[in-house]
Amino acid sequence: MELREFVSATLVEIVRGVRDAQRAVKAEKIPSAINPGSRGREGMLYARKEVEFDVAITATEGSESKSGIGVVVASVGIGAQRKSGASSESVSRIKFAVPVILPTEG
Numbered sequence: 001m002e003l004r005e006f007v008s009a010t011l012v013e014i015v016r017g018v019r020d021a022q023r024a025v026k027a028e029k030i031p032s033a034i035n036p037g038s039r040g041r042e043g044m045l046y047a048r049k050e051v052e053f054d055v056a057i058t059a060t061e062g063s064e065s066k067s068g069i070g071v072v073v074a075s076v077g078i079g080a081q082r083k084s085g086a087s088s089e090s091v092s093r094i095k096f097a098v099p100v101i102l103p104t105e106g
Contacts, residue, residue, distance in 0.1 A: 003057060011100060014051060019103045026105075037104030047104045050097040060089045 022034045037047045 011051060015102060022105055033105045035102050035104055047102050048099055049102055050099050052097045054095045057092045058089055
């Protein structure tokens with residue numbers, strides 16, 4: 001899995017998860033609010049959050065390995081297709097945050 005695919009899928013699933021939780025709580029008439037919004041200057045509700053990522057990126061080169069770059073999640077290499085043979089692998093860690101406006105209740 002490439003980094004862009006991982007980031008995209010993660011952000012989409014977070015937004016969907018928030019919306020699903022809001023709908024479930026509302027359907028069951030549970031007195032609560034999931035991600036309550038604040039009023040901005042224009043009077044619109046918003047809830048800006050930052051999703052923080054801390055990922056390890058692997059780059060693999062080798063005589064019989066499929067070369068490429070992949071995301072390592074929970075110490076499991078995704079996208080690395082290895083066979084026997086000489087290969088080298090380097091791992092780099094990157095940290096970054098992506099601001100998102102999540103669905104709000106209010």
